C-alpha cells in the first residue's frame with residue numbers, strides 16, 4: 053500500500069524505527085575502533101568536528117542501544133591511552149537523533165558517500181558510519197555526560213517496570229489533552245505522531261480526551277495499546293513512508309494513520325483526519341468517541 057502525505061505531515065522515525073536501526077546497523081558496531089570524524093554541516097555535530105574527533109579517536113564501541121528516539125553508541129574509556137588527560141579517560145557516548153530524515157549507514161570508506169551524508173565516523177578497519185540526512189535536522193552529540201540529554205526523557209514504554217499504574221500516575225496529574233501529552237518526550241519516551249494515533253485507536257480513546265478524566269479501565273487499555281502498537285512496529289521493522297528509511301513494513305498495517313476516508317479495520321466507519329496541536333491526526337469517529 054502506498055501512502056503519500058504532504059511533506060509537512062511526513063512522519064519521523066519513532067521508537068520502532070530507531071529500535072530497528074539499533075538492531076541492524078547498531079549490531080555491526082561493537083568492537084570497532086573510531087579513527088576520524090568528518091562533518092560538512094556544522095549544526096549536525098556537537099562539539100565541532102576536531103573536538104569530536106579528539107574525543108572519539110582510538111576508542112572502541114562497547115555497546116549500541118536506544119533511549120527514546122536516540123541511538124546511543126557507547127565507547128570505552130580508552131584506558132589503553134594513559135597519556136591522555138584524565139577527562140579523556142572517562143567513557144564517551146555518541147547520541148544520534150534522526151529527526152525528520154536521518155539515516156545511519158555502515159559503508160566502506162572508499163565508496164563515495166551519498167550527497168545527503170553530512171557526518172561520517174571512520175573506523176580503523178576502513179569502514180564508515182555515515183549519517184545521511186536530507187533535511188539536516190538530525191543531530192549527533194558526542195559527550196561524556198549523556199544523562200544531560202537523556203535524563204530529561206520520560207520512561208521507556210516497553211520496559212517491564214512501566215506499568216499501567218505508572219502511566220496513569222504520570223499523565224493524570226498533567227490534565228492535558230491525551231495526544232499532545234503522549235507526544236511529549238518528557239512524559240513518555242519514543243512515541244511520535246504515528247504510534248500515538250495507532251495506540252489511541254487500539255485503546256478506543258479520542259485524542260482530545262483530558263488525561264485527568266480517564267478511568268482506571270481506560271488507562272489500563274491505553275497502556276496495553278501503546279505497548280502493542282510499539283511491539284507490532286518493531287516486529288515489522290518500523291514504518292517506511294516517504295522518508296528515506298526503506299526497510300520497514302509497518303506502513304502496510306496501519307489501522308488509522310494516513311488512512312483518511314478508508315474504512316476502520318474494526319467497525320468499517322470512515323477514518324477521519326483532524327488536526328490536534330498542529331499535527332495531522334487520524335481516528336475512527338465510532339471507535340474513538342469525542343469527549
Ligand SMILES: [Zn+2]
Nearest residue numbers: 316319336339
Ligand atoms: Zn472504528
